Amino acid sequence: MKRLLIFALFLVQSICFAQKEYPQNYFRNPLDIPIYLGGSFGELRSNHFHAGIDIKTQGKEGLNVYAAADGYVSRIKVQQFGYGKALYITHPNGFTTVYGHLKKFNDEIDAYVKSIQYKKENYATGNLYFKENQFPVSKGEIVAISGDTGGSGGPHLHFEIRNTATENIINPLLFGLKVKDDIPPIIQAIKGYSLSADARINQQRNSFQIPIKKISKGNYVADRIAASGLIGFGVSVFDRLNGAPNKNGIYSLEMKVNGKRYYYHDVETFAFSESKFINLHIDYAHYKRYKRKYQRTYKLTPNKLSTYEELINYGRISTKEGFNYIVEIIAKDFEGNTSIVKIPVAGKKPNAIFDEEPDSTAYFIASKKFNKFSSNKVTVAFPKNSFYEDLYLDFKVEDGIAQVHNSTVPLDKNFTLTFDVSDYDEAEKQQLYIASLAYPKYPRYQYTRKKDSTFFTTSKTLGNYTLLIDNERPKISLLYFKDQQWISNSKTIQVKITDVGSGIKNWRATIDGEWILMQYNHKKKILTYNFSDKKLVGSKHIFKLVVQDNVGNTNTLSTTFFKKQLN
Template identity: 65%
Template structure:
């Protein structure tokens, strides 16, 4: 008991230290509405940990975003995907704050960004970097307006805090953002692992789900298991805040074995370079098969996450015959609410009644070596260290489809997939592209590089790939107006575009022969031009737009509209 008391005091002291080393009252909230989160820092996302907090904007766009402290706009980036419209403020206290998925920037910044877009004749700006004197901001200044641009599922503000020197991301909750949270995390289930060929759990050398039962608020129990050798655990868990029904990520995971800490992980801070190790932190194979994320409470060798602290034996538990063990897994949110489950274990030697099938194929991958395999006109090439560990790979070609294992193994690097297309005519090659066919109903275009007799692409996902043909032009349809219509009261001009094959690649729109900026909402397939961008001369105007897909099929629409100028 004394030891447990000491560990608890030490943990609280460490947490207090973390909170003291960040300025609690330096930054104000960037929005003037109650703080409700739809996403927490370090949350488990696809191939990465979430690098900020997602603040709900009451399902609205256009809410004012305020500078949380003095500083200057040091970077702006506008992209079709990812962060969409993003703005970065560097502050004199050594931190940079980031705001993503914006609808638009503050007027002076918006004017400058549009100048760049019209100069480049491109919606995407790339990274724009600024010195201190270009766009200085004071605490409370409006810097932009919330939106839904980029890879956003709904209107919200993605907000980050970074160390200006290292660019490491830090949990924004350490800086004084305090969403209401009185609910402990929810523990859904535990997964147990036999980590060597001699390990046993309940007389079996296999991994399986341990059902757990809720016995009180924040308290769970599991049935006793009998084990031998090296074993490990993983947990499926999430957190909910008071004012939102959505599932959020937790702050920390801890595992105690007979009261001794064996594993501890928290999401205080991490670097972008290590976020890819999320695929080793979770049971990647289980996630790919069943779409459930189990966080491991043991470390595999290639995992270099700095979020792991005070780990004993890499979190692996060596069970001795005849001994009893009490394993406690504790999940906490940032507010300190916790849930725990205890797993009683008895060490018992046994012969395996079921043993994992040995995985062997003719394609053996040595992780530290380069490998290239070819079959029926299709080749795959894996650079050194593409895989985190040695594996046996399944590779076969059926009806022109390359089946490169299953997408259940995480990759450290991209591999190259090459198709021999010498049998196709030049016109056929023009319409062909490489697609990911893992979901046959929804093939996904792969960036296809074309040479005379070969097409190739790169990918970080194993699975099924093949050549598809796209001979259909994209479609273009005007919205809310027709040819030769007066639209004097319109503030915007909208068209809807779509492509059922390789997907939209680019578009170019003009009014009276001059390029105009059209922002693309890829979720709705709508392009929008804002008439405030340029003053039109006269009342009769010709709008033209050319849209191309990823294999070069092109469609063009030309329409006439009439608009009186408003002074």
């Protein structure tokens, strides 16, 4: 009885601690509409886990964004990609909230940010840090207007809660924000993996998809499989919430073998530095080939994610002849809605096992060492620990294309790719750049550093690269008015800019010789200037725009417009 009371007291203390760690109702909804999610916390993204929640803004920009709690604006960052216009509020309870993809800040903050942009003559501000007394805010105060800036895929508010001291990101739903959800996760597919040299699943050495069928809401069953040796599983799964058709991520994933937990992880919290290990958490090779993400229910040794708990044998299952196993993979969303797939496994002795021909090339990568190779005037260099394991690298240069292995192998660090360009004349070098051929029809500019007769770039993605020449100027199209036109009622100047080669690098716009701030929407390829930024003197004005691509090709637009100042 005494032990039972002690256990009950410990349980109560644990619950209280959890409530202290994540205070309920301290933070309000940062919008004044119900929360519908376009993206969940910890969701699988390209090369990272989603660090917040994406709150839908009814498919439009311009909604008021409110401070989630009392505090002060501690940081602002404006950049072309990433979070676009982002605002950070530090709160006295030890947490920081982040608001991303904003259209603009409130009037006071916006005026300050624009003063910095005009002083630097640059749209990107870098990180701007503030003290407690500069921009204090109260819970419910309007701090910004929602938008679609940065690398967003449409209008929404990206919202985060971070531990101020550690910068670790925490699932915002743990703080009491409510999202309606009574729909269990949807399990799409299961894969089986042979994890030891003698392992076989249905007599196969390679990984393969195991057929499953849905038998009721949240319940699935897989075809019975025969296995030997050390095996593992992967699951393709997503979650849907009420009122939102998009696919979100799940909250937790668990695997039991004959009722005993072998694997568990959830997305309560993680550090930004861990996010890169998503490429070990998923079946990266399958994703690169087929664009479907399978989450492993076993842990690879180099994977340093802190989200795993109570793993038995890293989640790997040792099957033995004559034994039967029931494997259950359990997916839950934040509200606890659950889907389970059961996989019957029979331990069976494999057929004769033949030794596989060992992989071999002339380029062996010792993962814990620096590696450098050259071929046909192209050199690749890998810092130590770039690869997660030793391997033989496929590296060749044919018809000007450098094949650096293939994109199905993830890297932990950038490698350097260097081209000898001594065969090109000086004029050609000016317009030459390194391009990625990940999508051969759409070569992508790689940031190219030029030094005498060598050009080099860095990348974290293996694959094909080449040298290309760009001798075309960017194109500029003035929108909604023509040269010598009166535009007194216009609130903005808009210009479309495009480049078919190396891509837009920068632009500079002036009115009557003075720099103006033009915001670039890279999705629509439109630059916009707002006349409210500056008061014009007189009625005749000259607008000039100079646009440069990544190899230095330049185009200039100069036009005259007339505008009366309207009160």
